[in-house]
Amino acid sequence: MNRLFEATCEELNERFKRAKLPLSYHNGFIQIVSDPMTEEKISKPFWELIANSKWKNVEIDMMEAIDRRESAQRDPAFYAAKALESVIKIISKDKGWTRGNERGASQFIDNLQSVKSGAFITDWEADCLRLIFGKVRNELGHGPGGEPMPELTLEQTDWVIEAAMSWTKSLIERM
Template sequence: MASISGIRGESVTTGQPFLREPLARMNYHMLTDVFITRYENTPVWASFDELTRRFMVQAGKLLTEQLFPFYVDGNENKAAKATLQKLHDTLAMELGIDPLSALYNGGYRYPISDILKNFLQRPYEQTESADVFIKRRISLVELGFREFERNVKAANAALPGQLAELRKETPLYELARSLKVSALSEEFSIKHNKVLNDALRENMEELNERFRQAKFPLAYHNGFIQLSSDTVISNEIDKPFWALVSGERWKNVERDMLEAVDRRDNKGRDPALYAAKALESAIKIISGEKGWTRGNENGAAAYIDNLISQKNGRFTEVWEGEALKAFFSKVRNPLGHGPGNEEMPELTTQQDDWAIETCMSWIKSLIRRL
């Protein structure tokens, strides 16, 4: 293969290093949590088959035609182009492969959309690890959906301020209203925001269905792709749980539960402890928002008492409070404190699954009562 002065990347045909001309890029990078890093030591795929090949084509279309359409009415979409370049540069940094696929075909330079598609669709060769090969590409999909979801959440957070500005009686807005300029109307802003949220929901549903069709044991939610092997649990517990905790209000609940799931999937230590932390955070948030927190609570049990208090209207029944307290005393406390000279407490895989699913169910039930 001919050499071109530049920085190393991954060959489109062999996966071996080749030299290339540098890409224009941002000057600074930060460590990014990507699928392949989280699941580096957890084998997922033993082979690359036709279903996997088909998924990679579909993933390319999801990223470059649905989430971030590179062309709109035949013209380059500058915002999408910049975002796709950002996705490329972020993954290239994490994988140590730059560029992700060839920049040129003869004298023709590929647009960034094609560079990413070519990376996803590069033919698999048996000399490579199928597991690593697929994880690299799943990482790109994860980054793309995470970026789109981040944009939607930012738009949701900005909407109240936008509506407040549109309600102000300024000459510009009065003129816009009289001329019926829809882009400056409350109705337009609300509809536009709904379109964004509908697009996120529909694309997430499609991605998870594509995973199912490809027989990938995966599910996407809240910016992360994680292992998911039980369809019933995923549909009845996981999916509604992640939807409920997606807002800023529940960010600590979301963060600890993501950690719990990752630790379970990668056989890390004490996933149930992080699930319990997520449940405790939810209880504290509810107690605080309802005005029941006194400030002298010394543990989860005291916050549970706030929920079951008759004075507070019995947010939960007494028997529910007893069940919650039993979970913290029998599961969380032994894992959360040093055992001294005694045997280190450790749950089985099945017990970790139960603890995570139990905490998800409790959190989901408590939030729905608000």
Template sequence: MLTDIFAHRYLENPIWDNFDENARRLLVQGFRIVSEQLFPYYDASGNERSESKALWDGLNKKLAMELGLKDLSSPTYGYYTEWNGNKHWTSGSWPKITVCENFVVAKYDGSVSADQFIKERLSFIEIAFREQEEKLASLNASLDKRIQQEDLAAKVRPNRSLRLPGNHGDGLRAWNKTQNDMFRASCNELNERFRQCKVKLHYHNGFIQISEDEVIACEIEQPFWNLVSDPIWRNVDHDMKEAIDLRDSGGRDPALFAAKALESTIKIISDAKGWTKGNEKGATNYIDNLRAKANGEFINGWERESLVEFFSKVRNPFGHGAGSQPVPELSPPQTDWAIEFCMIWAKNLIRRL
């Protein structure tokens, strides 16, 4: 199974000229966030957690497969010791967390470019964060079912059994919220580590991508990614990530994918509100659903005109064949504007729900 990794997406986009102290510190800090906050390998008593071996082995195998390795680093060790004048061979297997750690925090030896070396190790951190993202998504999706199961179990328990005060559902919701809050704090810390390292990267919703402007990242990008992390917005999330990857790699038509993300936002809202009639032929019809007085004017007149103008002048020329006319192309600043425009509008519309 293919795994999308940072090192492959940005293969042709150099970020590091050399391996310096900032890069070394970033890799150590990133690994510590994973090993201490996301997936601790040992419990408080220093014993291996039952689920840790399989989880860390999975992280090892996923990245090793993409890098064409059997393991990220040697899974075994061996060395000679001397006792009573005789040499003795000592050998064993490393815990899976050590196999991963020896790879991520390895000393740079110059055998590959510093850029490749750092990107491959950041790919491990990306995969680990994505793993936790997926685990939390599963927990969030099953929360109502788990509450129902707990309530049912509570009803059939004997009255004489020990019961703690409080509502079981509230307890599960609080625990679930704590897990999400802890992960978001880890994401924020990783992004702060990127900032301290003076590298223009940003983690969001399973991916590390380039983020050129710190203010834009803080005020526009991060709130946008937080909002579209809910499964209902998965197409919005996917298309916007595609837009950014295409922009960063010099690919074709990144603004088109940003526009697709915005159009999906508008369609999802129209569907969720029950305003979709089924005879819509394009983005303008869905925008009109949001503008309609009968629907409470979710957006007003000038907002409608702004959205229609964008789809007419920016999205449509890229969404249709150019025919005998020159192929439309946006400059880099115009591309950035189009992506930010779509993020701002999507974020604003979602917050109105």
């Protein structure tokens, strides 16, 4: 039954593609495809990799990010970063690197970067990940006080969602 459903979904996506409709079906949602190469190299492998129930929270937050982007709601990039943070936490825990006293994404990134973990990620990768959380997730996740409300452009939002998917793909494939 699962194989039949997967084949039907692949057929639907192929029909969208042949009809030159910028749409793709994933996990119960028809989504806008802005770039066919991104769809083929990042989005499709991402959804396939997180199909396991272990990644359910990743799926929930990424679907929220995409839904918010496509319906022009606030902070879709925040949800994409949450999805990525869940990936990092799950990997850290699964590999036995979580100590239990981590207070944020940066310390879970430390777990992946640590020599004890065999340097699962390199220094430059850890720096890039920290920037996503420090400059995107934190900015959107904390109230700005009297400062202007932080907002990303559509292009910046797309980049964060695609980057979170790409990082997820890269990290899960290493497990």
